[in-house]
Amino acid sequence: MGSFFTLVSIENTKLWKRVSAKVMFLIMIILILAATGIYKYYTVSQKVPNTTTVSQNWKQELQANVALQKIQLKQAEDGKNNISKVLTGSLKKGIAEGEYRISNDIKPESQKSVWSRSTKFSTDAGYSRLIALFVIIACSALVAGEFSEGTMKMMISRPYKRYEILSAKLVATIIYGLELLVATFLLNFIMMGVLFGFNGLGAKEMLWTSSSIMYIPAALKTIIVFVLDYLQVLVYVIIAFAISAISRSRSIATGFSLFLLFVGSTIINMVAMFFSWGQYLPLGMSNFSGFVTSGSSIDGTTLAFALGLSAIYSIIFAFVGYYVFEKRDI
Numbered sequence: 001m002g003s004f005f006t007l008v009s010i011e012n013t014k015l016w017k018r019v020s021a022k023v024m025f026l027i028m029i030i031l032i033l034a035a036t037g038i039y040k041y042y043t044v045s046q047k048v049p050n051t052t053t054v055s056q057n058w059k060q061e062l063q064a065n066v067a068l069q070k071i072q073l074k075q076a077e078d079g080k081n082n083i084s085k086v087l088t089g090s091l092k093k094g095i096a097e098g099e100y101r102i103s104n105d106i107k108p109e110s111q112k113s114v115w116s117r118s119t120k121f122s123t124d125a126g127y128s129r130l131i132a133l134f135v136i137i138a139c140s141a142l143v144a145g146e147f148s149e150g151t152m153k154m155m156i157s158r159p160y161k162r163y164e165i166l167s168a169k170l171v172a173t174i175i176y177g178l179e180l181l182v183a184t185f186l187l188n189f190i191m192m193g194v195l196f197g198f199n200g201l202g203a204k205e206m207l208w209t210s211s212s213i214m215y216i217p218a219a220l221k222t223i224i225v226f227v228l229d230y231l232q233v234l235v236y237v238i239i240a241f242a243i244s245a246i247s248r249s250r251s252i253a254t255g256f257s258l259f260l261l262f263v264g265s266t267i268i269n270m271v272a273m274f275f276s277w278g279q280y281l282p283l284g285m286s287n288f289s290g291f292v293t294s295g296s297s298i299d300g301t302t303l304a305f306a307l308g309l310s311a312i313y314s315i316i317f318a319f320v321g322y323y324v325f326e327k328r329d330i
Contacts (some may be wrong), residue, residue: 011172015142021176024134028180029187035125045251050196051111059102066098086273089295093208098131100206113200115218118192119225123293127184129185130227132261135177135233136240140254143244153238162326170241170318177237181230189222193222209300221292228288231307235286236261238314243323248328270316272298284311 015021036186042048055312075090101108112120122128140231143166160168205218240257263285272278272285279298285306290297 007168040195072168093295113203115222132236136257138238144250144253242317245321245325
C-alpha cells in the first residue's frame with residue numbers, strides 16, 4: 001500500500017509539473033475574481049437592493065402562491081407536452097418549501113445569507129462545468145498524453161502492476177479536481193462575503209430531497225451542493241480516464257470527453273424529456289446539485305436514482321478502461 005501512495009505522489013507531482021495544470025488553476029482564480037467583481041458592479045449600477053421587505057401578511061401571500069403552483073403542477077402533469085413536464089420538479093420543490101414555511105411559521109428571509117448567495121452564484125456561473133473541463137484536460141494529459149509522448153513504456157517497465165499505474169493516475173486526477181473545487185469554494189465564498197457582507201453565517205435554509213424538506217444550517221447546504229457538483233465532475237473524470245486509456249490519443253480523449261460534457265449531456269437530456277427510456281442513458285442526470293437547488297428536470301426521477309445510475313455507468317466505463325489498458329500492447 002505504501003508503494004501505491006508513493007506512485008500517487010509521483011503522478012501528482014508529474015501533473016503539477018505540467019504548465020497546463022498551473023495555468024488552469026490560475027485561470028479559475030482569475031475567472032472567479034472577475035465574475036464576482038462584474039456581479040457586484042451590476043448590482044450597484046442597476047441599484048439591486050441587498051434586502052427585501054417581507055409583508056406582514058406573508059403567510060396569506062405564500063398560501064396563495066402555493067395554491068397557484070398546485071394548479072400549475074396539475075396542468076403540467078396532465079399535459080401531453082413533455083416539455084411542460086420539465087417544470088414539475090421545480091413546482092414540487094416550491095410547493096413543499098411554501099407549505100413547510102407555513103406549517104413551521106418560518107418567515108421568508110429579508111436578506112440573503114452569504115452561504116445562499118455563494119451557492120446561487122456558483123451554480124449560475126457554472127463553476128462545476130469549468131472544473132470538469134479543466135480536470136478532463138488534466139486527465140487526458142496524464143493518461144493519453146504519456147502514450148503520445150512515449151513515456152508510458154518507461155512507466156510499465158517499473159516494478160508496478162499496470163492497474164496500479166492507471167489507478168495512481170486516476171487518483172492524482174481526482175485529487176487535482178478536489179483541489180480546484182476547494183479553491184473555488186473558498187474563493188467564491190470569500191468574495192461574496194467581501195463584496196456583499198458576511199451576513200447570516202449561522203442562518204438555516206431548506207434543503208429539498210426530492211420527496212421532503214429538511215431545515216439545515218445554510219453552511220451545510222452549501223457544502224452539500226459543492227459535494228454534489230464534485231460528484232458530477234467525478235463522473236466526467238472517469239469517462240475521460242476510460243477514453244484516454246482506450247484511445248491512447250490525447251486529442252481524441254480530450255475532444256470526445258468535452259463533446260460529452262458540453263453537447264452530449266444536453267442531447268441526452270432532451271431525449272429524456274420526450275422518451276421515458278431516455279432517463280436511463282448515461283449523463284442524462286449528471287447535474288446532481290440541480291436536484292436540491294431547482295428540482296429534477298426529468299419528471300419522476302430522484303437524486304438517489306441519478307446517483308445510482310451514474311455510479312453504475314462510471315463502474316462500467318472504469319472497467320472497460322482498465323481491461324483495455326491491461327490487455328493492450330504498449
